[in-house]
Amino acid sequence: MNLSDIVLYLKAFKNRVKKADEISKILKNLKVELLKKEDEKGAKLIWCYETVLLIQTTYIDAFNKMKNKDYYKAWCLLERCEDNIMFLKSHFSIDNIFYLNFIEEQVGKFQCVFPYKYFLSPEIIIHEKECNICGSKISIHNYCGHRVGEIYDGKMCCRIIKKLEFIGAVISDN
Numbered sequence: 512m513n514l515s516d517i518v519l520y521l522k523a524f525k526n527r528v529k530k531a532d533e534i535s536k537i538l539k540n541l542k543v544e545l546l547k548k549e550d551e552k553g554a555k556l557i558w559c560y561e562t563v564l565l566i567q568t569t570y571i572d573a574f575n576k577m578k579n580k581d582y583y584k585a586w587c588l589l590e591r592c593e594d595n596i597m598f599l600k601s602h603f604s605i606d607n608i609f610y611l612n613f614i615e616e617q618v619g620k621f622q623c624v625f626p627y628k629y630f631l632s633p634e635i636i637i638h639e640k641e642c643n644i645c646g647s648k649i650s651i652h653n654y655c656g657h658r659v660g661e662i663y664d665g666k667m668c669c670r671i672i673k674k675l676e677f678i679g680a681v682i683s684d685n
């Protein structure tokens with residue numbers, strides 16, 4: 512299976528034969544091959560396709576949870592869908608060939624019908640964090656140069672919290 516087969520698979524969101532896990536493994540292997548050739552751009556594109564697949568499978572999962580009346584789990588999956596769409600948007604045009612516009616719209620609509628009105632926002636002091644790309648400790652005086660949200664070696668850059676202090680929590684209506 513090559514990259515154009517994968518694109519066809521991602522387009523056939525509503526009518527698939529192969530399992531998503533299989534495609535995910537193929538994408539992972541393709542990324543390893545591209546990274547061996549130091550093809551950063553190619554690895555970034557694979558990350559985009561991996562994220563498209565993740566959004567699609569998370570949405571299907573959320574939908575099935577709602578059908579089975581497992582509403583809280585569905586709520587969490589819808590949120591993950593929303594987050595991943597947001598991450599992908601900075602690197603990839605969200606059009607409807609992969610049903611991403613459809614999923615984005617549906618996620619919003621489903622979230623609106625949930626009866627949840629109050630949420631808990633934690634207050635945290637971060638004492639120690641690391642870069643997930645290079646492992647450097649990050650502080651005001653020490654910045655490794657990797658930007659959060661950017662894709663390096665086919666991975667999205669984020670910070671890993673190593674030490675934190677919980678201060679409190681606020682009940683919010685949003």
Ligand SMILES: [Zn+2]
Nearest residue numbers: 642645655657
């Ligand atoms: Zn770094």
